[in-house]
Amino acid sequence: MNYREKIGTKENPMVLKTPPQSSEYTMHVDEKDGREILVCTVKSTVLHYDIRCIEDLHQMLKKRGDWIELGSKDEKVETKPDTVEHWGRSPENPVGGWYGLRKGFKGRFGMYIPPLMEALGLAEVTHNKRGNKMKAK
Template identity: 70%
Template structure:
C-alpha cells in the first residue's frame, strides 16, 4: 500500500475533493513514527499514517456516505463529518491525526483523495459539501 503513496523523491500528485487545488503526498518517518507528508504549495502538513486504516474501518462500519467537513485546526469541525472524526477523542488515537501543531486540521480535505487514489474509498467532487464512503 505504501508504494502507492509515493516517496519524498517521487510524491503522489493529488487534487482536493472540489478538484480546485493540487497537492502531493508521500510517506516518511518522523520521530520513529510513520507519517503521511502532505505538501500544499509551501505548507507541509503531517498526518499519522495509521489514519488510513482507522478511517477505512470507521467508514466501513458507518456503511454510507459521510460528509468531509474540512476545517482548519482553529475552527470547529461540523459534527458527524470526517474532519470531526479525525480530531475526536473517540477515534482510535484519542484525538488529532494531524501531527503539526497549528496545522493539524484539513484532515477531511487531504486524506480522502489519497484514499480514493489507493482504491479504498469513493469521494464526490462537487464545489462544496463533498462526501466519501469506503469501497
C-alpha cells in the same frame, strides 16, 4: 496494510487533487520520531498526519456503510459533528484525538486524506464545489 510504495517518497510523491478538483497537492510517506507519517504538501504548506489514519478511517467508513460529509476545517476552527474532519480530531477515534501531527497544521484532514483514500481504492469521494462526501469501497 503498508501503503508506502503506492503513496511514494519525497523524491517521487503521489500527486492528488482536492475533492472539488480545484487544487493540486502531493502526499508521501516519511519517518518522524521513529514512526511512519504522511506528509502532505500544498504549495509551501506542509502538513503531517499519522499514517494509521488510512486504515482507521477505512474501518470507520466500512462500519458506517454510508456517505459522510468531509467537513474540512483549519485546526483552530470548530468542526461540524458527523463529518470526517470531526472524526479525525475526536477523542472517540482509535488514536483518541488528532491524526494531524504538526502543531498549527493539524486540520484539513477532511480535505487531504479522502482523495488519498480514493486514489488507493479504499473509498469513493464526491467532487462538487462544496459539501463533498465519502464512503468506503
